Amino acid sequence: MSSAAPAPPTGPAPAYQPRRAFREPEAGYLGGVAAGLATHLGWPVAWVRVAFVALTAANGAGVLAYAALWLWLPTLAAEEPAPGLAAAERAGRRTTRRGLADIGPAVALAALAVGALFIAQLVFGTGLVLWVLVLGLGGVALIWRQADESSRERWRDSTGRIDPVRALVGDGGWAAWSRLVIGVLMLVTALVLFALRSGRISLAVDVLVATALGLAGVVLVAGPWLLRLLHDLGEERAQRVRSQERADVAAHLHDSVLQTLALIQKNSADPAQVARLARAQERDLRSWLFEDAGPSGSLSAALATLAADVEADHNVTVEVVTVGDLVLDDCTQPVLLATREAVVNAARHSGAPRVDVYAEASATRLEVFVKDRGRGFDLDAVAPDRHGVRGSIQDRMERHGGTARISSRPGEGTEVVLTMPLEDKS
Amino acid sequence: MSTRVLIVDDHAMFRAGVRAELSASPLVEVVAEAEDVDTAVAAVAAHQPEVVLLDVHLPGGGGAEVMRRTGPSSTRFLALSVSDAAEDVIGTIRAGARGYVTKTITGPELADAIVRVAGGDAVFSPRLAGFVLDAFAGTIEVAAVDEDLDRLTEREREVMRLIARGYSYKEVAGELFISVKTVETHMSAVLRKLQLSSRHELTRWASDRRLL
Numbered sequence: 001m002s003s004a005a006p007a008p009p010t011g012p013a014p015a016y017q018p019r020r021a022f023r024e025p026e027a028g029y030l031g032g033v034a035a036g037l038a039t040h041l042g043w044p045v046a047w048v049r050v051a052f053v054a055l056t057a058a059n060g061a062g063v064l065a066y067a068a069l070w071l072w073l074p075t076l077a078a079e080e081p082a083p084g085l086a087a088a089e090r091a092g093r094r095t096t097r098r099g100l101a102d103i104g105p106a107v108a109l110a111a112l113a114v115g116a117l118f119i120a121q122l123v124f125g126t127g128l129v130l131w132v133l134v135l136g137l138g139g140v141a142l143i144w145r146q147a148d149e150s151s152r153e154r155w156r157d158s159t160g161r162i163d164p165v166r167a168l169v170g171d172g173g174w175a176a177w178s179r180l181v182i183g184v185l186m187l188v189t190a191l192v193l194f195a196l197r198s199g200r201i202s203l204a205v206d207v208l209v210a211t212a213l214g215l216a217g218v219v220l221v222a223g224p225w226l227l228r229l230l231h232d233l234g235e236e237r238a239q240r241v242r243s244q245e246r247a248d249v250a251a252h253l254h255d256s257v258l259q260t261l262a263l264i265q266k267n268s269a270d271p272a273q274v275a276r277l278a279r280a281q282e283r284d285l286r287s288w289l290f291e292d293a294g295p296s297g298s299l300s301a302a303l304a305t306l307a308a309d310v311e312a313d314h315n316v317t318v319e320v321v322t323v324g325d326l327v328l329d330d331c332t333q334p335v336l337l338a339t340r341e342a343v344v345n346a347a348r349h350s351g352a353p354r355v356d357v358y359a360e361a362s363a364t365r366l367e368v369f370v371k372d373r374g375r376g377f378d379l380d381a382v383a384p385d386r387h388g389v390r391g392s393i394q395d396r397m398e399r400h401g402g403t404a405r406i407s408s409r410p411g412e413g414t415e416v417v418l419t420m421p422l423e424d425k426s
Numbered sequence: 427m428s429t430r431v432l433i434v435d436d437h438a439m440f441r442a443g444v445r446a447e448l449s450a451s452p453l454v455e456v457v458a459e460a461e462d463v464d465t466a467v468a469a470v471a472a473h474q475p476e477v478v479l480l481d482v483h484l485p486g487g488g489g490a491e492v493m494r495r496t497g498p499s500s501t502r503f504l505a506l507s508v509s510d511a512a513e514d515v516i517g518t519i520r521a522g523a524r525g526y527v528t529k530t531i532t533g534p535e536l537a538d539a540i541v542r543v544a545g546g547d548a549v550f551s552p553r554l555a556g557f558v559l560d561a562f563a564g565t566i567e568v569a570a571v572d573e574d575l576d577r578l579t580e581r582e583r584e585v586m587r588l589i590a591r592g593y594s595y596k597e598v599a600g601e602l603f604i605s606v607k608t609v610e611t612h613m614s615a616v617l618r619k620l621q622l623s624s625r626h627e628l629t630r631w632a633s634d635r636r637l638l
Contacts, residue, residue, distance in 0.1 A: 321556035356592025
């Protein structure tokens with residue numbers, strides 16, 4: 001668990017930093033008050049807990065102190081992770097370690113509550129008062145617990161502005177909402193029961209109306225101030241989101257561009273290697289900036305990957321242009337494999353610095369053109385035992401119902417045209 | 427007589443690189459450089475270049491803003507950008523550029539493109555041809571109200587497909603048994619349709635591709 005002690009000052013003029021106490025909800029059973037205090041005071045946490053229990057014997061002072069501290073102590077801000085990790089987390093590429101909280105504390109709390117109930121029964125008897133108290137306290141506890149949870153969530157959340165509902169319900173899972181609704185129901189029931197104790201309905205209504213009016217008054221008086229506060233907080237949050245985005249960009253540049261530049265400096269004597277690194281980096285950065293490839297499993301994404309692979313393995317540029325797009329299936333996958341073979345052939349044998357790939361997908365057919373301006377070859381002169389062209393391109397396309405046309409003239413380059421008819425699904 | 431060129435880009439390194447590449451060609455002469463919208467507009471007015479090599483992203487509003495503020499003149503614009511995001515490409519063409527090439531283009535290819543643009547032709551890189559085909563694909567089926575404008579003819583489509591496949595103008599002409607001059611006519615027609623075609627269809631195309 002992180003320590004709340006301030007970091008040793010590093011500047012030339014060490015400024016005085018007040019030691020502040022925090023709550024450590026992750027470390028505690030209830031609200032983390034005892035754990036936080038223990039860290040702050042440097043005592044074993046058990047001592048603090050015992051002290052609270054002991055104080056409780058003095059007319060419940062321990063409970064009151066605990067509640068007050070829970071209310072006023074700020075939550076310990078999680079330690080700032082490395083920018084890369086934070087960026088990955090925000091992009092959803094990394095799961096936060098927040099597995100199943102162990103249920104030990106919950107069981108202990110429940111046992112304590114039952115015990116408290118029995119004691120209360122002994123003190124107050126089994127009258128209505130007891131149930132009013134239990135319901136009221138339970139309701140308050142539930143709502144408080146929920147607000148506490150969502151305030152912790154809010155620090156993790158980075159989406160825009162604060163809205164009041166969010167402040168109470170957080171991400172709004174069913175658990176959050178049910179906690180809130182049950183809490184409010186319990187409160188209202190307690191109020192009604194309390195009012196009914198006198199035995200007259202009209203009095204109950206009076207009490208409820210008075211309570212409602214009181215609440216409305218508070219909202220009227222404090223409302224504008226609260227709204228302004230929320231607005232200011234929203235501004236502050238927007239600022240924070242912007243700086244987080246900046247951090248994301250910085251992290252990506254560090255992981256990719258800076259690393260590649262370092263590699264290039266090391267390899268500056270090897271032009272081929274430098275060109276390869278620069279091209280791979282350009283492709284990576286481009287896809288990160290513009291995300292021009294389609295969703296995974298689509299033709300355009302597969303062609304982009306193919307181009308990147310061939311560029312990395314061979315010293316050529318592969319320019320891919322896609323018109324229309326489709327999801328690859330058993331029928332279209334062979335076209336992709338034949339395309340890869342054609343591109344690799346062009347990269348390996350043509351001697352051209354660049355290979356053009358053009359794919360056009362319509363509802364009725366898929367066509368792929370692979371063109372280079374390399375040395376070309378005489379198709380008839382290819383030995384019959386060479387399987388690259390015949391087996392991987394022509395036979396594969398024909399086996400799956402398509403065609404492959406290869407035109408090449410020595411000195412002018414080669415073009416491979418792959419055509420696959422598709423069933424019109426529209 | 428070589429073609430007078432203005433290079434507009436906010437990166438001095440890149441301007442120097444382009445200048446060095448172009449200096450190898452006797453066909454073009456770099457007369458000035460500019461680094462943002464304001465200096466570019468001023469340089470066009472001062473030097474009256476035949477062709478402006480225009481970066482898409484510029485401080486002060488971008489390449490489209492330069493074309494808007496220059497207004498009608500004999501200067502032609504060729505977009506030269508590292509970006510291949512479709513909205514940049516189409517946006518610049520719609521603002522009046524005569525062509526679009528990416529920064530990975532080689533020096534001789536770039537010089538060739540500049541001379542073509544100076545001569546009044548349109549210059550399509552394979553990628554731009556692909557975007558054009560994509561943009562007009564949806565409108566080809568429907569007979570829109572202004573169908574003359576919103577459709578590509580079969581011939582124009584063929585030309586675009588061959589360009590997208592990596593063919594040069596001469597090869598396109600040879601493949602379709604037409605003259606190079608006819609190819610250029612087709613390409614200018616496509617460029618005009620792209621610049622004038624209904625806003626609605628292109629907007630829909632862009633939103634289909636999650637670009638808006």
